[in-house]
Amino acid sequence: QVQLVESGGGLVQAGGSGRLSCAASGRTFSTYAMGWFRQAPGKEREFVAAISKSGGSTYYADSVKGRFTISRDAAKNTVYLQMNSLKPEDTAVYYCAATRTSILKIAGRYDYWGQGTQVTVSS
Numbered sequence: 001q002v003q004l005v006e007s008g009g010g011l012v013q014a015g016g017s018g019r020l021s022c023a024a025s026g027r028t029f030s031t032y033a034m035g036w037f038r039q040a041p042g043k044e045r046e047f048v049a050a051i052s053k054s055g056g057s058t059y060y061a062d063s064v065k066g067r068f069t070i071s072r073d074a075a076k077n078t079v080y081l082q083m084n085s086l087k088p089e090d091t092a093v094y095y096c097a098a099t100r101t102s103i104l105k106i107a108g109r110y111d112y113w114g115q116g117t118q119v120t121v122s123s
Contacts, residue, residue, distance in 0.1 A: 009117030022096030038092035050104035
């Protein structure tokens with residue numbers, strides 16, 4: 001069992017930056033690939049970024065490529081999402097998730113989810 005707790009959301013002006021954190025419980029953090037998803041009101045949950053178990057590979061949605069960076073710290077059992085050049089369309093609830101599969105862009109393949117953290121980007 002893995003418990004995930006996100007933090008770092010809030011209100012940011014367009015063009016600004018923010019960093020989300022996701023702390024994972026348990027001793028098996030390194031056996032999970034991690035992902036970030038987001039869901040805006042009235043829209044489906046969408047893939048944002050993912051990182052492999054080792055941290056050696058990262059994947060991004062086209063909409064955030066070049067602006068967002070995902071990373072993980074094995075010693076802290078934490079995954080991060082650094083968000084730069086934020087846009088109003090980035091406004092959403094952001095979720096982190098853990099999976100033991102190598103299919104990282106599909107929400108349904110993730111086993112554990114955090115409660116989500118709201119990110120609001122004002123124009």
